[in-house]
Amino acid sequence: MTRTFVWLGDRRTVVLTFAGMLLAGLVPVLSHGTDWLGSWKLALDRGTFSLTLVGPVAAGVACTAYVRLTTSGVEPLVQTARRPWWPWLRPALATWCLAAAAVLVTTLGVTVAAQAAGSAPFPRTLWVLVPALCVLAAQVAVGVLLGGLGRRRWLAPVAAAATFGLGVLGAVGVIPEVFRTGGLTGSYAGETFDVATHLLQAGAALGIAAGLLTLSDRAAVWRSLGARAVVLVLVLGGGACYVALGRGTHETTRPLADPALVCRGQAPRVCLARETTRPLDDLVRRMEQQAVALTEIGIELPPRWVQHRPGAPAGDGDGALELFVEEELAGEVSDETVARSLATPADCPAYRGDVPPPEASFDTRRLLARWLLVHAGLLEPGADDQDRAWLASGTDEQRPWVLGTYDRLRACRLDELRLPAGV
Amino acid sequence: MDDALPSLRAVDVRCRYPPGTVDVVDLDELALGPGATGLVGVNGAGKTTLLLTLAGACRPQHGTVTLDGADLYGRERRELVGRIGLMPQSLDLPGELRVADALSYVSWLRGVPRRVAGPRERELLETVGLGPRRHERVRRLSGGMRRRLVLASALVTEPAVLLLDEPTTGLDPEQRAGLRALLLDLPAATVTVLSSHVMEDVERMTARIVVLDEGRVLHHGDTTAFVAERGGPERSPELAFLATLARGRA
Incomplete structure (x- = not known):
């Protein structure tokens, strides 16, 4: 430990630094609560998102270490080492190791918690940590450069702020998103991490790291032929990745070609993406409760209701589950969401097309959902509600409209939808 | 010069610090x-730059430095720099390290194999009088002790060439005398170059003297003769130095 962390401080300082990195990493992870408990992939995403603050802290720590090293008078000894680049880069490696351990521990913590909360694990997506750790290398290199060349202690917070700023610049599109990891606003239902985008990010980050580390002490790093070859390959490759990343749109996620579903219940049968099955039991219970009104008047339900997943075509005859992202991740769903889903017995292409569906399709589905809620005893129409009279009328009077509307919704004949007279 | 004994040679050497255009050496x-x-x-004469160049730590823009005929900045650099020990003007090893760990760090830095480093470090700490303090933190050592630790650091490779950059600067007379005694005990076959402002140290500890001014050698010869010929009736080494400086600048 002594030799590895020699410029970072004594054992106590190293332990405190690690604890500080852990705490810093938890801030972005918990910034939106614990919604990631509902999706293992989202938890993994949040683990990499911890770099948002761990990286700047690591840059500050690296800067401090290199200010100590360069002002200690040890540089001539470094230059006369057998491989000068190795003692020069060792404090950077030690800082990277500490920060990487903080990110990995954080990621392990959130993914284990998500799994314990009932989210299905996807260990094959753990590769996404590799590009994240490459980004961390670039963040540490920013601190090494400033500390190695600037040689002033006050540069440590500057290094941290600069590293954080690079992430912000990427997020707002000023520069390619090299320094930003994780932080997706979604649930990863039916989605996974995009390999190509992450490869480009990793390549660009490694190129930046190699370039900055070389600039921090050209005499040490640029001396041997082998080191020059490695640096050249990384910088040129990284430059190409950086340019590619800056051109066009590069999504960090992509829809799964054949997303796995987990289904429960019989009437109705409800299917959620394997990534977000946390609310499934509650959803089935509430769907069964409200679907009784439909089956009682003789409606044959779709064989199953399936959660919409980006890019996945709707199955023939399947009903569409209309869950909000927070509901996909939570343990419970609202009765209104359930009613809205039961009122969508087919995932019609018009719902997601460029041209919006007829206005009446929204109104009829809204009325149908309210009818379901009233029949399940979950809604009392207000005195000013325009549909109060119709909702209060008898089932015999409502039955023809409900049957006809449901038929048209299942067949996606949206142009034929009409509200009942008087509503 | 005997071929079996080490020799360090600098030929046509020019050093500068870009973007500066003036040759420091x-x-x-x-x-x-x-x-x-x-x-x-004098300060800024180029002593430290010359020592770093001779140590293999600072490649000159022009010229060659050879150790026993082999180019110090050539293909055999790795092996050659291991034969040179450098005691920098200031070496502020991390204060939180224990004395033994600090020396061990320098051994690692200089590429001393682990199997030989341990016994050699113990021996060196005894030699410089820090054996009983091997488990103390560096920050708790006095200025004189720290300089002795730095001297031990310069000796970890068992160098054939030892370059000492102002080794007694900042020490009190007693500490200086102690360090001087240590240096005088070094093997005579070692090529030792001692840069110093303290002419008394130079007179007592060296057989030959090089006077450097603005990167150029003004005088290179026997130390005793230098003081005798140029030090006036008092045989003052300071006077000899100043006279050489004045003559060279004239």
Whole structure:
């Protein structure tokens, strides 16, 4: 430990630094609560998102270490080492190791918690940590450069702020998103991490790291032929990745070609993406409760209701589950969401097309959902509600409209939808 | 010069710090053989740069430095720099390290194999009088003890060439005398170059002297003769130095 962390401080300082990195990493992870408990992939995403603050802290720590090293008078000894680049880069490696351990521990913590909360694990997506750790290398290199060349202690917070700023610049599109990891606003239902985008990010980050580390002490790093070859390959490759990343749109996620579903219940049968099955039991219970009104008047339900997943075509005859992202991740769903889903017995292409569906399709589905809620005893129409009279009328009077509307919704004949007279 | 004994030679060496255009070191030839050589000059004369260049730590823009005929900045650099020990003017090893760990760090830095480093470090700490303090933190050592630790650091490779950059600067007379005694005990076959402002140290500890001014060698010769010929009736080494400086600048 002594030799590895020699410029970072004594054992106590190293332990405190690690604890500080852990705490810093938890801030972005918990910034939106614990919604990631509902999706293992989202938890993994949040683990990499911890770099948002761990990286700047690591840059500050690296800067401090290199200010100590360069002002200690040890540089001539470094230059006369057998491989000068190795003692020069060792404090950077030690800082990277500490920060990487903080990110990995954080990621392990959130993914284990998500799994314990009932989210299905996807260990094959753990590769996404590799590009994240490459980004961390670039963040540490920013601190090494400033500390190695600037040689002033006050540069440590500057290094941290600069590293954080690079992430912000990427997020707002000023520069390619090299320094930003994780932080997706979604649930990863039916989605996974995009390999190509992450490869480009990793390549660009490694190129930046190699370039900055070389600039921090050209005499040490640029001396041997082998080191020059490695640096050249990384910088040129990284430059190409950086340019590619800056051109066009590069999504960090992509829809799964054949997303796995987990289904429960019989009437109705409800299917959620394997990534977000946390609310499934509650959803089935509430769907069964409200679907009784439909089956009682003789409606044959779709064989199953399936959660919409980006890019996945709707199955023939399947009903569409209309869950909000927070509901996909939570343990419970609202009765209104359930009613809205039961009122969508087919995932019609018009719902997601460029041209919006007829206005009446929204109104009829809204009325149908309210009818379901009233029949399940979950809604009392207000005195000013325009549909109060119709909702209060008898089932015999409502039955023809409900049957006809449901038929048209299942067949996606949206142009034929009409509200009942008087509503 | 005996072929079996080490020799360090700088030929046509020019050093500068870009973007500066002035040569900090500008030597036609400087040959250093076994025994101690004093390197004197005013502040900014180029002493430290010359020592770093001779140590293999600072590649000159022009010229060659050879150790036993082999180019110090050539293909055999790795092996050659291991034969040179450098005691920098200031070496502020991390204060939180224990003395033994600090020396062990320098051994690692200089590429000393682990199997030989341990016994050698113990021996060196005894030699410089820090054996009983091997488990103390560096920050708790006095200035004199720290300089002795740095001297031990310069000796971890068992160097054939030892370059000492102002080794007694900042020490009180007692500490200086102690360090001087240590340096005088070094093997005579070692090429030792001692840069110093303290002419008394140079006179007592070196057999030869090099006077450097603005990167150029003004004088290179026997130390005793230098003081005798140029030090006036009092045989003052300071006077000899100042006279050489004045003559060279004239």
